[in-house]
Amino acid sequence: MSVQLRRYHAAVWDEPLVMEMGVQGRRGCHFPAAEADVAASSGPAEALVPQSMRRSSGPELPEMSEPDVLRHYLHLSQQTLGMMGISLFGTCTMKYNPRLTESLAARPWIADLHPGQDPSTLQGILEIAHNLDGLLCELSGMDQFTFQPAGGADAAYAHACLTRAYHAARGELEQRNQIVTSIQAHPCNPATSAAAGFEVVTLMLEPDGYPSLDALKAAVSKRTAALMINNPDDMGIYNPNIREWIDVVHDAGGLCFYDHANFNGVMSKVRARELGFDACMFMLHKTFGVAKGGGGPAVGAYGCTAELARYLPGPIVRKTGDRFDLVDDSPSSIGRVREYWGNVHQLAKAYAWTRAMGAEGIAEASDMSVLINNYMERELLKIRGITRSHPDIGSWRMEMTRFSLGQLYEDTGVSVLDVQNRMVDFGVDAFWLSHEPWVVPQPFTPEAGEMWSKEDVDYWIAVLRQISDEAYSDPETVKSAPHNQAIHKLGPESLDDPDRWAMTWRAYKRKQS
């Protein structure tokens, strides 16, 4: 297989910071002056602000004309590689974000809705949310979803809050102050548990690639409030004992939460409810085709059983006859994890994606993501310096495989960070390494999903092969990468030094002077 590597080079605009741009007196937009009657009635604006609260000098913002602002941000967009090339950023399920719904969501019928409008004026978006709820219930077996959590981590937080309410209602919250998770669970599970006030019990991996049932039994007790776990994990390994796990936790009185971050490989294959879970979470900005926006706005759709539904954050969409309402009448509700009822524009996109795929399309996407991952794994393991986690586990992996460049690093001194910096020289987005802590040295985790063509994946593999060849023949080329980008790699660490970090331009100017 021969793949021609592209002669990619990033756009180089040498674009100044916006804070350095502009000329005093330039304007990027006007607002009208108050009408004569208005001004006559209100008096001068300044007099309306109590003296102690008046701003004495204007903010030091740039003064730019409208086209200059546009061109500046267009230049910055062109200096963003992102998904313009190939992005197999594992654990994030990079997939196509249909532009139809982007254009529909930009119109006033979504963009200019206020969350406090009377539900009679929101019937379209409420029906969409209601329908999406139904689709997600079918995919998970759960009874009710909330869309309030504004990301996957926020859904984990919602679960931790719901766990508090559930045990508090039984008078057991003080006793049940532990949440059990695994070292391979996404960091948001232990982190939100702790932020909700729980102690975290973390199970370590055993040779099979997941913690043992015995370790779980030893960890679970009358203090157990919940289990928060994903399956398969980011190494592509599915815990076959998950049903027994859930039984153990349920027998001890705890709730079981399925972090479905890795849903792409199992959608239509398993359902959270039938496995025994009480609640689960889908990331609409990953699995359901909603754009990531570089990190949100996102939705962690959180679904649970009818028994737990009373604790959900409100408001919830409910259908009565032909009418849809926002209902917030449960006295047991945990209230809010964020204001209002969700990133509703993203619900329309996720709903449209699910309708475009249908049951067959979703099953096929899951097939495709597992198929292409195993194809990719087979090819990557032919490349010098690349190994995979748990090499002795012979089974096919799910939609991801955790690889290691430990061998490459030992042989050549080239690290995964160096490889990331070199990949982008070929128009390929840097791969994801691994969440902390690393369970293999120099890890990386690609995920091809259903969007990327075989040609894309072959190109991506060819880039890694090229970099491996360079690492063994000319490691400096890799270590000094990138070479085809607008800037070089960041210099020696300054970002943790209080005298040098600068999170704003004004801090930078002060520290430079």
Added chain:
Amino acid sequence: MERPRAHPYMPNSVPAVRRQLLAALGIDSVETLFSQIPGDHRLRKPLELPPALTSESELRRHMSDLLSKNRSCEDALSFLGGGCWHHHVPAICDEIVQRSEFLTPVWGTPASDLGRNQAWFEFTSQLGELVGMELVALPVYSWGCAAGHAIRMAARITGRSKVLVPQFLDPERSAVIRNYCEPTEMSSHIEIVQVGYDPDTLLLDLTDLKGKLNDEVAAVYFENPTYLGQIEHQAESIAEAARACGAETIAGVDPISLGILKPPGQYGADLAVGSIQPLGIHMNGGGGLGGFIASRDEPRYAYEYPALMVSIAETTHGEYGFGLALAHQSSYGMREEGKDWTGNSTYLWAIAAAAYMALLGPAGFREMGELIIQRAHYCASLLDGIDGVRVHAKRGFFKEFVVNFDDAGKRVADIDAALLRRDIFGGIDLSEAFPQLGQSALYCVTERHTQADIRRLADTLAEVCGT
């Protein structure tokens, strides 16, 4: 399973490609690859989903049929605010956030996603100028979440576990803050103590505040303008009283007011939080929210931020670059030992806000602030002149104010329903959350409301209240 035609979103759904991949693995069926999953875990029936709409034209029709049932704030005349506001969104903000490069990426490297990282830094830098603070993090989910995190930061900084908050607080934000402060059963519970108000001005009662301040208080949280719209002119005294007790001062502010209102950094706030939604982001039914956290640039604060922080940094060749500062203290770096948690947030909106602040500049923020405050006062005085309608605290607010209908003998719910029939979205009904205000509503006037719009509201209210 092979489909008769390839799905438009799935390039490998061509049967020949699928067979090629299977052949490369030496297997006949993709089912082989799922051998890790025990048979009794498998769903044994096909999913029951409605038929796929694989053609864009069909899907568009379906979505349009649904969405056309909505009536937006462009269709009607809206006076809703209270945490999500119908400000003007410049066309350039829409253009920029719809750019595929900004719309779709996930993370990248400092070099390959330089442009987006620079836009983020321009967001924090410009917001820093508005609030008068040197440390601004990437945004969190919302104002309520920002306030919740800031309160938790203050509790960690001071080692104390009580927060004073105003009695008049948006019920939505308040409910978020309650979760962040944890129930009493948790060992890290933060007690929320409400501070009373002056019945005439609706501002914080300083005497009550001082009576409740002691060495157990981690922070005083107040808003400026307040939830009810008033400009909290006692800000400096509040911060001073808090400081005297060793408590942190957290100010919740509306960034769009800061062209004419004093920035929180200048009246003694240690931390500032607020919403970025007014800064060039459509309401999106609540999907336009984003929250910011800002503070002085001191390690004491920096070491407690849960949100990601982007710092300017030099490359090996002396170019500007941008990287994450103090990344190890986030939940990504330290799991449960990290500061609260972080994850996907509202970073696309930070870019809209960056473009917005650059478009407005100092003159734009001043002009808009002046326009809003004048039109809001004009509206208040017109409404106050209607029989049965009374504006509570007739001056001293920014864009929102409380309108009371007790003398009209009508419930806000009935008035809002009558307005709705006349294509007006009336103000937020306060009567349930704040019964002490009687039948009152929170009206919001922005730069979008013309004199004619305001007259139309006044005429309609006169009609509705008179019947």
